[in-house]
Amino acid sequence: CKHKAVNMKGKDKDSASDDAKRKKEMDGVAKHMRFTIATKKAIIKGENIEYFPGSKAIDCLLESKWAKETDEPIAEFVPYMGARTVAADFCQRLIDKGYFSRVRKVEVKGKEEKEAEGAASKKGVAKKKEAGNVSPRAKDTEKDEEVKRKKKKFRLQPHEHQKFFDSIEDFYVWHFNPPSRQSYFLGVLVCKLSVCVMCIQFYY
Numbered sequence: 289c290k291h292k293a294v295n296m297k298g299k300d301k302d303s304a305s306d307d308a309k310r311k312k313e314m315d316g317v318a319k320h321m322r323f324t325i326a327t328k329k330a331i332i333k334g335e336n337i338e339y340f341p342g343s344k345a346i347d348c349l350l351e352s353k354w355a356k357e358t359d360e361p362i363a364e365f366v367p368y369m370g371a372r373t374v375a376a377d378f379c380q381r382l383i384d385k386g387y388f389s390r391v392r393k394v395e396v397k398g399k400e401e402k403e404a405e406g407a408a409s410k411k412g413v414a415k416k417k418e419a420g421n422v423s424p425r426a427k428d429t430e431k432d433e434e435v436k437r438k439k440k441k442f443r444l445q446p447h448e449h450q451k452f453f454d455s456i457e458d459f460y461v462w463h464f465n466p467p468s469r470q471s472y473f474l475g476v477l478v479c480k481l482s483v484c485v486m487c488i489q490f491y492y
Contacts, residue, residue, distance in 0.1 A: 310365040317354060317366055317378070318387045319466050324348050327462070330444050332391070339391060339444060342379070342458045349375040372454055379452040387464040390447040395440050 325348050327338035349355060354362060355369035369375045383389060444461065452460075 306365075313363045313366045314382070314385065314387075315464075315466070316363075317349075317352075318382060318464050320352055321345060321348050322462060322464055322466065324352075332444050332446075332461070337444070337461045339459050339461045341456045342376075342453050342460060343456045345379055345460070346372050346375045346454045349378065376452055376454045383450055383452055383460075388460045388462050390450050390452070391444045391459050391461050392447045393442040393459060394445055396443050397441075 325340045325344050327340045329336065329338055331337070349369045350372065352369065354366055355375075357368075357370075361368070367374055367378060369378065444459070452458075
């Protein structure tokens with residue numbers, strides 16, 4: 289019985305070691321993605337967030353070191369990103385672990401905006417009737433104004449289906465916010481300066 293207990297403890301230690309290594313490797317990939325993928329900023333429930341389309345995450349992984357062929361595997365728990373499907377499966381693992389989550393874009397239409405659209409539509413019909421008397425330059429101005437009106441406003445909200453899709457039209461919000469290298473070196477510099485100031489004060 290004692291011998292079995294020792295074996296169980298050994299297995300627990302191995303499992304804990306594997307979990308720690310798996311998390312470290314996943315953190316490494318997620319950190320690379322976090323500082324490589326171009327993001328857009330938005331606000332969800334009063335919180336500033338950054339989001340990105342799914343296809344950009346796949347592009348990032350396929351251009352990373354985890355997608356390059358080597359004699360020995362780079363990571364034990366991170367797969368070789370040799371195909372978009374493999375990278376998509378890995379991104380799903382990142383969602384399951386809470387590194388980022390899927391959101392949907394919802395068009396925002398207020399009362400005033402709807403009224404403005406109705407007025408613009410009526411105005412457009414009237415202008416079409418007078419098109420014969422309008423100069424080419426005025427027509428270009430009208431087109432620019434119409435494009436501006438067609439620009440829609442969106443807000444982000446959590447998606448009920450937390451699945452990853454390799455698509456430019458599916459969006460994901462980062463929850464993983466590791467310190468950047470610049471922040472790290474800045475923190476080290478501040479600490480060193482603080483120590484220097486304290487030493488000078490003590491000396492004098």
